[in-house]
Each structure stands twice: as structure tokens, then as C-alpha cells.
Amino acid sequence: MKQILPGVKQTLMGPLAKSNPPQTIKEHIEEALEIKEKFKKAFPRIENLASAKNFWDILTTSIIFHDIGKAHNEFQNLLRGKKHRWNNQRHELFALPFIESLNLSEKWLVYLTVAGHHKDFDTLIRKIESYGSDGDNFELDLGGTEEIISFEKEFETNIPVEIVSELLKKFGYQHLKPVIHNPKRILVEFTRKHFKDKTEQIKLMLLAGAFKQCDHLASAGFTNIFNLSVDDFKFLQTYKLYQHQKDASSVIGNAILTAPTGSGKTETSLLWLQNQLKKTGNGRVFYILPYVASINAMFKRLEKEIPAKIGLLHGKLSAFIETKFENDDSVDEKHKEIIKNQFRTLVSPFKIVTPFQLLKNIFALKGFEKNLFEWAGGYFIFDEIHAYNPKVFAQIISLLKFATKYLDVKVFIMTATLPSFLKKALETAIGNFTSLKANQKLYNSFNRHRIIVKKGLLGDNLSLIQNHLEKNLKVLVVCNTVKQAQLVYKQLSSPKKLLLHSAFTAQDRSNKEHQLSNNDITLLVGTQAIEVSLDLDYDVIFTEPAPLDALIQRFGRVNRKRQKGICDCFVFEDRNEADKFIYPNKNVIDRTIQILKEKEFQNSGIIQESELQEMIDFVYPEWDLEDKEEFDKTTSLLDYFINNELKPFIYSEKQEEDFYEQFDGVKVLPSTLLSYYRELLEKNNFIQAENLKVQISSRRFYALLHNEGIDIRREAFENIETHKLKEQKVLVINRNYDSELGLLLDIEKKEDIEESFL
Template sequence: MELLAKSNPELSLKEHIDDCLNIQKQLHQLIPNIPVGREDFWDLLSISMICHDLGKAHPEFQKKLKNENNNWWFQRHELLSLPFVWSLTLTPEQKNYISFSIAGHHKDLDKLFGFVSKCYQPKIDFGDDSDGRLNFAEEFEKIDFQKVSNLLDQYPIEISQSQTIKTSINVYDLVKQYKRQSVDLNSYSDDFFIKLLLVGATKQCDHLASAGIKTLNSLDPCDFDYLSDLKSPYLHQIGCLGINGNAILNAPTGSGKTEAAFFWLKNQMDCYGQGRVFYILPFTASINAMFERLNQKIDATPEKVGMVHGKLEEYLEQKFSEDYENPEMDETKRKQLTEEFKTLVTPVKIVTPFQLLKYFFGIKGFEKGLFELTGSYLIFDEIHAYDPRVFAQIIVLLRFVTQKLNAKVLVMTATLPTFMRIQIENAIGDHTFLQAEDSLYDSFNRHRVKLMTGRLRCHLKLIQEKLDVGKKVLVVCNTVAESQYVYKNLKSENKVLIHGSFNSEDRFEKEKQLKEEKTMLLVGTQAIEVSLDIDFDVIFSEPAPLDALIQRFGRINRKREKGICECFVFTERNKNDSFIYPEEEIIRTLDVLKKIELDQDGLIREKELQEMMDFVYPSWNEKEQKIFEDTICILEDFVLNELSPLKYTPESEDQYYEQFKGVKVLPIACSKKYRQYLENNQFVKANGLLIQITEPRFVGMIKNNDIERDYFSYEVKGKETVKDKFVYVIKRRYDPELGLLINEEEYGGKDNIGL
């Protein structure tokens, strides 16, 4: 009888090993630039794949796989694999690396040590006084050595005879040694990187093979063919084709920085070979838009572009429900797609920085992520958008991946203050700085700013006049409530409101509507600043810092076909937006705009933006500077002294997730629809009905009983199981056109919306 590795469906141990070796061979091609000074890294990984599940040959585990009565007693098959490793004809150092990666390919060292302490005798020769615990040597001896030997005869490794294997290690002492080493490991040593990357690669091979993935896609020369379709590429785009290594590109918004990035990427791959690619953007809307854009450019089958962000499953659910006749995506298909978007399958992934930063907090499984970053190519766009804490974390990331993981970095910017650029330059070291030519900046002059006294809401008549003469009008407010007020009081047959208080379904529909280019009025908050591919004639904006205004202006005359377009900025702030933007940044921005209005008749000259940015943002303020410095100090200390393979700490995980302040709530009017989705086991769609509010607002509202905890019961399809799911229900009105109306109470009518 052939040894099994898995059940439901049954998969032989040999088939699983071969699947893992198949992934290993592909990883060798796709991630060739391993930074460790060892020629045999890939051989170590190959042997790890051959041996990692040999402990499953235990007869009781085989019974378990066949759903037969068994006495497996919840043992760990990976520990029973270790004696085979230590019997190989390898050096002790090689055995140690392989054994370490196999021991931890399912559980961390704390859990493994807890297991061996509880379930096995501390010493193999402890005699009969086992205190009710299992004897590891006796358990290992139950394995049919001949079956394992016959299996291993098919691979290029040699093991000792069975009599010497069972005494080859003391598993208790071995795991104890690994646990101690994980604390003392110097994170800048070769030993650290070999263990780190071997653990990450072992987990990648095992997990991808177990998921049934056979092929990892690569970027091929033909995937860059679309670049040749550019009729007259800009000089900075062509310049990127000649850059080897790290680079910073400064070019105007809308000047083809994405194409420039792929010119740079093409040259890196020509020079250094394959590597996984990460295109890093700050916001979910940016990522969704860039994913769709790149998929159109890189027209490959299978798709070469994936993405990862916090709302990925909701996006896929909406996207594929729209694209296919079947209104509901098959659950298995959805899970498969989601995993493929998250894994090594796609060579290009569009992500938020948080998806990469979590690896530096030692989140469980971080070894897989750092392995994927090895020899990778990172493209940062809109890097100006982060607060001091996140920017500091990005600096730590840049320093680590460029200095320790052989990664190459391109940072692209149009509005990056000089003091931030200096931090980036120090982090990435040797680099090329490329600036778009002056003539290009001159050709991008397209906006004329007009400062308006008073508040925006007091000048709705002026805005309405622009709409009445057929102008496509963009209005940007600083708060959701203000945007809702303005939207309700302006008239247009084709108008859209966008802000952060819509559920996923309604937000997706609004973004679809914008793509149809029939919208004459778009009202929104800063949510419209990020990568929405829209082109309007005139903008009216509440006061905001200069970088935010420049992003907003970029949605006006985007294609530069309308001459010079008007950008109205109001000087008086909405009383409720003071917590959004610092007052000093608003004051300095208005000072700059007043000077432009006086000296240049309001014409914004693109080549002067850097000087303007440096005036408004000369440095962090005292509070921001402390946050920046403290964050770098704490995170770098953790990476150097605490980050260790197979060691996970709840404290560091908590520190990572503390950054995401907010609580998701369900508007009371959506309760019926939420229940229906749960009853149909459409959990992604149910979760998409939730809306995030700030933690302080949540605390205040729950104290006033404006938010209540509610339970929804549903039956799990295919199982005779009823589950309860709790959710916070907010007693505020929700309107698909306006979003969550935080100031309008709604205590009844849970079923108003849902059909």
C-alpha cells in the first residue's frame, strides 16, 4: 500500500513530494538572487522538500488519513521526520538547516517546544518511567523503514540504516536548542538569513503544492511589448530604460510614470534576472484602478498581475459577479482566485505598504513574505501620502530589502518634499536620480488657481452656474457630512458622490458609473485624490494642504486638451475638519497660492511645484519628527534583535494592528440584506455591507446606545451546523446614493434596504 500524504482527495506521499519539488525548481528560476553566501541553498531546499513529510509514514497517521480508528494522539509528523534528516550523508551544518526548516513548517518553536515537553519524555532513554507521556524513539520505530527507504530510493539522497536512525537525535533537546537559538540569533548574520529564507521557501513550496498550484508565472520579454506602442515616449521614460539599480524619478502627475516604471523594470530584469514585482500604492481605490489598468496593458494568459489589500475578497466578488453570467462566484473559485492574488503565482502584485510592512513586525508566516521579497523589484508610487509613522516604517523596509535582500527599488513622485526625499536616499543608498525635462513641465501647465473667500457651501450658486453651462464639475470637501450636504444641494442629471462611508457594493457601482464618462458632477472627499482615472473641467475645493490640492487638481484637464482650467479653492475651513489637516499646513498653502495668484495671475507652473512643496513642508513638525524618529528606532531595534524565524510574539502583532484605528459597523437599514447573505453563505458579500468608523466615534456612540451588538444565526451549507455571527449595528440612516448619514438617527426599519 502506497504511503499517503493527504486525504479528501487522497494524495500519495510521493506525489506531494514531487509537487513540492516542482515548485522548488520554479522558485530557483524566479527568485535567483538569494543574498546568502551559500552555493547549496537550493539543494538544501530540495532535500527539505523530500524529507519534510516523512513522519507521515507513521502507521497511526496513515490510519488517520484513511479515516480509520487510530492511536495517533495528536503527534507532530514534522518532528517524526527529523531523524531521517539527521541520518543523511550531509555535514552537521547542512542537517541543522534542513532540520530547522522542517521542524517549523507548520508550528512555531514555542508551540513545538510546548508539545515535546508535554507529550514526549524529555530523554529518549528515560526508561519506563514516562509519566504517561509518549516515548519518541518508540514512536519513530513504528514507522515502516522499508517503505520510506523504497520511497527515498527514487530521489538523490542517502540515509543510514534503520538501526542508527532511531538514535540519531534527541528531539526534546533539539527543539529546545532551536528555541534558544531563535532568541540569540543575530539578524544580520549569514546563519540568520539561511534559516530565515529556508523556512520561508519550505513553507512556500509546501503551501503552494498543497493548494494544487502547479505553475508559477513569470514576466517574459513579450509582457513589455506594450511599451513599444508609445508613439513618442518622454525623455524620463526612455531614461528609466537605462538605469541599473535603485532610482528616484521626479515627473509631473499624468506624465506616464507607470510606463516609466515598467521601462525601469524591463532593464532590471535584463540585468539581474527574474524577481517578484511589487507595485506599492497607498489606497484600495488606487490599487483596484492600477490592477485593471495593468491587466489591460500586460495582456497575458494566464494573468500576470495580482493584488493584495484589505478588501480584496470584496473586490473580487463584485468584479467577477459583474464579468460572468453567473451572478454568484463559486465559493471554491473565489477562494482559489483570492489565494492566487495573494501568493507567488502572479509575478506582479499591486499592494499597500502594509502588506509588506507586516513581515517586519514578525506576523505569523513572515518568513514566506521575506523570502518573496528576496531579489524583488519594488515600485513605490504616491509615497508622499503617508503619515510620519508609516513613512518611518517604509524607510526601515527600504533599508532592509536593499541592503539585506538584494531588492531593487524605484520611487516615483511628483510632489515629494525634499526632506522626505533625503530620508529615502539615505535608506536605499546608491541610486540614480532622474528628473523630467523642463520643457515637459512647461507643457503640463494646465491649472489656474482662484482663491475664494468664505466657505464652499456658501457658494453653491457659483458651482451650479458652471453645471448649467455644461461644465464637468468636481467638488472636493474635507468631511463626509459636508460632501453629502453639497451633493444634495446641487442639481445635475448625472451626478455621483464618493467618500469613505459607502459599503463595498455601492462604492463599486459608483466607480463603474464614473468609468462611463457621463458624470457631469462628482462630489467627494479626499477619496477622489487617489488614482481615479477621471477628467473634469473645473474644480471647487475646500482648503487643504498643498500636496492634497495638487492631487485634486490632477483630476482636472487630466489629458491637457482643454487649455488652462480653473481651480477654485476656498479660504475658510469647515468647522468640523480641523482634526483632518494641521492648521499650519493650511496657512502655508494659502500663502503660496496667494503669491501665485498675485504674481502669476494664478497660473500653477509645474516646474515650481518642488519649491512650493518645500515651503509648505520644510520638515516634520516637532510632534511628527518625534513620531518618525521613535518609530524608526523601535522597528529597527525589533528587526535587529527580535525578528527571528519561527518566533512570533503577540505583542508585535498587536503593535502592527494598532495602526488601523477603526471599527466596522452595519447600518441598521442593511440588516435584512446582511441576514440574507449569511443564510446563503455569501460571507464576503455580507462583510461588504459593513462600514468603518473611527474608534473614538465608535466608543462615543456605543456609550450612547447608538450602536448595539446584534447576533445573526445562519446554517452552514453542506453541514448540519447553525452558527451565530455578531456585528455592531449602528442606528444611523444609510442611503445607497448618499452613504452613511452619521447625523441622522434611525432606530427602526431594519429591513428598509435589502431587496
């Protein structure tokens, strides 16, 4: 691309769209149109879905007109480094008079799509209100006296209509004469509009999303949009298939699978997906897991089989990429940023995500239109659907109702154990579906665990655990709190032992997961974090009491490959005082212990995998009253919002606050790591600095904040590129940190302990 020097007239190459590197509006439009053509292959069913046979034509028109407002003389002066009077006006508003002149039946779709492609409508309306009105003479003291002219006058004065007309001719639009008007009335009317026709609302959201995707991908320089193909799943042919896997490979449409842990549920979902791609067509895929550790492990697993097409998305994406490439000198910071952007955009056709990455879009968080477009005609695969609290489960139900009904999303849900009343809610949400279940013969072959219920506390029976260690068994110990896990870990002896819980830095967590992958850890002590580690296979487990579904997940880390006969699972009856904060429903715990005791005296205590559903329904016979109220309230409010208030270009700060409030966790920096954190900031190693933080519950955070256990600091550093002084807010917890034990919540840093004795 040729360099354009400041002062060169815009008629030489045409008006600029951006200056660094210089690119004309025409060139940017052409790049965005190229992306659109690739979208037509990636989203082949969009026209049927949007009930608009002319979807791609409307999108094409929107792309052609979206940046012509940048031809504004003062904006061009700004791009060329000349003296200017642009004053942060909105270029998209100056394109609207040209769109108003179009002879199109649905030009309102183009008008709104172009108007909202950068800013929400409330922001645009405020910007329009900063102009004067025709016939009035306003003055504002800006260090001199300047007349505030009307929007119409600004357009007439600074938009070179002839130059824009010449540009539009190159895209087939002849003799357009702009209809000069103030856009405020149209935008205000839209903010108040209630869509009676839902298909119109969906069409506009999809157009807005498709347009923003084209614009952003073109601006970011992405030239390749990957698509999945049936051949990507050839590796599944190497597996000897169970019957439920064969069944899934011929299903078309929604499906719910029930099968034992370790029976190839992931492969089953991919066989289902392969058939959808073959029979129904292309679409983006979202594989949904509840925990970051599970997502990272699944990414590593699938990336080997389908390279370059698997992405992942969660709140710790930067930390994951930093850790993944920390020893690879060929991958610099720029390359890491490209990988992150590829994962975040729809360049990757298969993303592994947390449900929050999907749910935020039905709360109308900024940019949600782009993501709704990415869902259109796509495929959702839900793994570990049992893992969510009633509020999040309710949000997933609302998500499924919306996505399946309006966006033609096909859903595959899989679980080992799910209470019948929750399964019924899922069935109702997705409509027509095929039920898949592993056969009785397979269930019988998966019997691998013997229940032993022990009286007392786990912490009072460490000699029993130590005896098993001395028999050279690989022992797994699961506690309900970080503090208890740390205490137990310190008191047990093993040459190869490891502690795993949520209160480690990202780097230490990664190191521990790497150690576990070597398969030589003989004692693993941890919390619920162990429930989501995918590749553990131990000989015996000792666990504190927990709800049955959580215990089943813990048991699944013992004799995982079914090569050890029948292995013992010890469950202790009594709870520590702090356990009630983790599992507050005592009745669920009591029923869990009751059903486990009953099974202990049947069939020598061996758990029959085929009876797990019956056991789950005993523990969870119906909704807990408070949980049901939470579920009903959440679905009712969210369904109403989706059906009546979810509109493109309108973002609600209240909705955003409501969404993020549900996260039970705050990231804090241990005070003992503060000096290292400062050192990393000075080097501008921001991701590594962020990786030093650990997460604690909101409840504990506010308790510590109230008792001066948390300091809110602002650390200053120099940006190496701009040499500007920056400030970073950080929450510092006045507690010690140990790489082996994690955050020591009940131990203050050493200096404070010493001072307390002075």
C-alpha cells in the first residue's frame, strides 16, 4: 500500500479510512466485503433463519455505506496529521443522509446498522444533541467564542458530496443525492420501539452482528475464516464405538445423552456433530464446560486432533496463552495477541467456553450482537450440565429456549447423573430431541467402586489414610475447604505428594497440573478443583461429605480406566463447621449419606452404575423450595428481558451489573508477592503480573476488607512504548503465600506475626 503524506488531497487516492497504516475507505470496504463472502460459506442457513431472503444484500449495502462519513473534511485532516476541527464527532452519523436517499424497501435496516456500528444509540443521541439547531445562534466559550452549528449545516459544510458520490459509483450506486436531516428523531424512536414482529428484531440483531464482525475482522487484518468439515472428525474412526456412540452418529437435531463417566461422552458428542455438519450444514460450534481447568484440558486434547480450528474462551485466556508459550521463543507478544484475537473472534469455528461467555450475550452486554450472529445455525455441546447452581442453571434454560427457537441452534447435552426434574426442564427448553442412553451391558461393565462410609471427621482419621499410603497405593484425598486441605496435606507423608485447590497463582496451578500429567504423584490432596481434573486415575479415595453428584465426580477420579477391579471410596459422615458455607443444604448431605449407607450393605458395597440415576433422584427428589424460587424468578425475569427488551444498539449498565454480580470470586494479590508484581509492571509484563493473583470468595473478600485485611493500592509504572506514566489498581491481601500450599488465608505475613509479639 502506498504511503500518503500529510497535505496530499484526498481526491488522489480517495478519502482515507485510517492512517496507521494508511488505508482508503474504498480499500476497507472491499476487505469487509471479502469477509462477508466468507461468511456466506460459514453461515449457509442464515437467510432461512433470519426470514430474509435478502440478508446478504442488506449486509452488502451496509458495508458499502458504513464509512463514507469519514470523508468529512476535518476527519481527513485529522488522519493526515493536519490542523483540524473534528472535535470527536461521530463519522457514522454523516453516512446516514446518503442512506436516506436509497430506494430500498428495507433501508431502515441499513440505516440502523450503519448508525450503530460503533456506539450505542444513547451515546449517539447525546452526541447529536451537542449540535445547535437551524435558525438558532448558540455560543459556547471554549477559550474563544465559537458558534455551535447544526448537524445539517455541519454536513453541508464539510461532507464532499461529489467525492463520496464518485466512491459510491464504484460500488454500483449512481446519482445519489443525500437527504440532509438530523438523525435524532429516528434514533430516539428506535430506542422506544417495541417489536411486534420477532423476526424483524432477530433479523436486525443478526445484521448488526454480521456487520460488526465484517468490519472488525477487516480492520484487524484477518483474511481467513476457518470452517469445520466432516473430514476433521476422521480420527473418531479409530475408536471402537459403544452402542450409544453409534446411535449418536445417526441422530439429526437436539439430543440428550445419559452415560457413565469415562464412557466416551466427548467422542459421542463429536460423532453427533459430524452428522449435523454432514446433514444440516456448517455452523460455529461451542463446547460448554463449567470450569477453566476442564476447558484448558479439553483444548489441549482436541487441538491435537483438529489443529488450527479449536479455540477457547474464558476469563483466564491471557494467562493460559502466556503459560502455553512461556518456553517458546518463536512466539512473541504480537503473535500471542493474534492467537487471543483469533480465539475471541469467529475465525475459530470450534470454541471451548464457559457458559458465562454465552450467557452474557442474553444480558445485552456491549457487543452482544456479534456473538448472537456467531450462534446462528450453530451447535451447542453441554458437558457436565449438572455442575451449576440454580441461578446459573435457570439462565442456561433461558439461553437454550432463545437459541433453539430463534437462532436454529442444535444442542447436544450429556451427563452421567442429573436429577429428573432438572432433566425435564432441559427437555422443555430445547423442544424436540432424541434421548440417548448407554445400554445395561455397558453400565454393568462400569461397576468399579465400593462405598465405605466412616464415622467421624476425615481430619481425625489421618492414620487410616497413611496406612493406605504405606501399602504403595495411589491415594486421593478430597476436602471441602482450602484450609482443611492444607492442614491434611501437611500432616500426611508421601515422597510424591501434591496439593491442588483454587487459591494458587496461575503459574503454580499450571506447574501442578504438569506434575499430575506425569502420573507419578502418589498422594493428591485437594478440594472441588479435583472434580474437574480430567486425567486422574487413583487407587483409593478419602473424601469429606458432599452432595451425591459431587461425590460421583470425585469417585470418577479413582479407577478411571477400569483396570483395577473394584476400588474403595471412603466417605466420612461428619462435617466441619466451615462446610456449611460450601454446601449449605444439610438435607441433601443427610440424604446422600443415607443412600450411600444403604448401598454399602447391598452387593458388598459395590456401586451399580445403572442405579446412579435412582440414587440421584433419592437425594434430589424435587426442587428445594428456595432453589425453585430462585430458578423461577431468574427464568421469568430473563425470559421477559429477552422477549421484550433485547435490542441491538441498546446496552444496559444495570443488566451488566446484574450479570457480573453473580460471580463468586475476587482476584487478590498476596502481599508477599507485591514486590515481584511491581517488578513485572515495570517491565510491562502485564499478563505475568496478573498471573500472580489468586481468587477468593466474595464473602471472604468483604470480611477481610471490613477487618483491614485487604489494601486497595494503585501501583505506578511507565509504559515502555509511550513513556507515559500509568497506574494499575490492585487489591492486596495481607496474607502469606506459599507455592506448595497456596494462599494461607489464616496466616498473616511473617512481619505482622512478629510485630504482634512485640
